[in-house]
Amino acid sequence: MEHELKEIIRKCDLAIKQEDFDFLMNYYTEDAVLVVKPGMVANGKAEIKKAFIAIAAYFKNSIEPKQGEMMILEAGDTALVLSQTLLASNKEETTYSMERKATYVFRKNTEGEWLCAIDNSYGTELIGIDKI
Amino acid sequence: MEHELKEIIRKCDLAIKQEDFDFLMNYYTEDAVLVVKPGMVANGKAEIKKAFIAIAAYFKNSIEPKQGEMMILEAGDTALVLSQTLLASNKEETTYSMERKATYVFRKNTEGEWLCAIDNSYGTELIGIDKI
Numbered sequence: 001m002e003h004e005l006k007e008i009i010r011k012c013d014l015a016i017k018q019e020d021f022d023f024l025m026n027y028y029t030e031d032a033v034l035v036v037k038p039g040m041v042a043n044g045k046a047e048i049k050k051a052f053i054a055i056a057a058y059f060k061n062s063i064e065p066k067q068g069e070m071m072i073l074e075a076g077d078t079a080l081v082l083s084q085t086l087l088a089s090n091k092e093e094t095t096y097s098m099e100r101k102a103t104y105v106f107r108k109n110t111e112g113e114w115l116c117a118i119d120n121s122y123g124t125e126l127i128g129i130d131k132i
Numbered sequence: 133m134e135h136e137l138k139e140i141i142r143k144c145d146l147a148i149k150q151e152d153f154d155f156l157m158n159y160y161t162e163d164a165v166l167v168v169k170p171g172m173v174a175n176g177k178a179e180i181k182k183a184f185i186a187i188a189a190y191f192k193n194s195i196e197p198k199q200g201e202m203m204i205l206e207a208g209d210t211a212l213v214l215s216q217t218l219l220a221s222n223k224e225e226t227t228y229s230m231e232r233k234a235t236y237v238f239r240k241n242t243e244g245e246w247l248c249a250i251d252n253s254y255g256t257e258l259i260g261i262d263k264i
Contacts, residue, residue, distance in 0.1 A: 029207060029208065030208075031207050031208035032207050033205050033206065033207040035205065041205070068259075069259045070259065071258050071259050073165050073167065073173070073250050073252060074165065075161060075163050075164050075165045075237070075249040075250050076161065076162075076163035076249070078210065078237060078239060078249045078250065079250075080212075080235060080237050080250045080252065082235070082252075082255075082256050082258055082259050083259065084259055101256035101259060102256075103212060103214070103235050103255075103256065105207070105210060105212050105237055107210060117207040117208070117210045118205050118207050118210065118211075118212045120205055120212065120214075123214075123235075123255070123256045124214050124233035124234075124235065124255045124256055126203050126214055127200075127201045127202065127203050127214050127215065127216055127233060
């Protein structure tokens with residue numbers, strides 16, 4: 001059976017494509033962290049929403065994220081998702097990688113809903129020799 | 133100021149070197165997950181302790197983990213640690229990488245102590261083209 005987190009991440013990807021950021025924020029914890037780009041982090045829903053608006057504009061309002069191979073490591077109410085994240089857009093992008101190995105940390109709340117606590121599409125590229 | 137998780141991870145690395153796995157288990161959640169190797173996961177403290185004993189034997193009881201560059205992403209009581217993990221041992225190792233980009237997820241318990249919930253030293257190598 002497909003892990004329920006896959007469906008949630010698909011909904012988030014669609015919300016990003018459709019720029020429905022209010023809907024998207026339903027899937028983040030209040031104190032969530034988003035790595036906007038290497039060296040820049042957004043903290044909390046308000047900052048994260050603003051960052052997504054800026055990211056959408058940067059990609060000429062044409063960004064479409066999709067997930068490739070995915071692996072989910074689950075420990076009780078905490079899950080680490082490792083995922084090939086493929087970004088498509090009309091912008092000719094040279095600064096940021098459009099094919100990433102993302103690390104997403106989800107937490108299950110008291111209602112049993114998975115919410116994203118840490119959204120780091122750059123994965124381990126943030127450290128060491130692969131630094132971008 | 134150094135993040136308190138760095139000191140905790142140093143203590144864990146020393147416990148692994150000294151094969152003090154009872155002490156090491158103080159730093160894991162009850163339902164923690166350890167990626168033993170690609171395709172093999174240990175669930176819960178009892179399995180994780182057994183896995184560490186097997187890993188120590190595999191490396192001829194000479195393993196010494198150290199962390200290089202580290203980045204910590206923190207969202208309330210949840211933290212994702214991205215870390216260059218360097219493994220030294222007397223064994224000539226060819227199967228597994230001895231220099232990894234690890235992903236560790238820590239949770240703060242009600243006493244304010246950080247405990248490891250997901251221990252994945254292979255990082256995003258578990259997916260996609262870097263698969264080992």
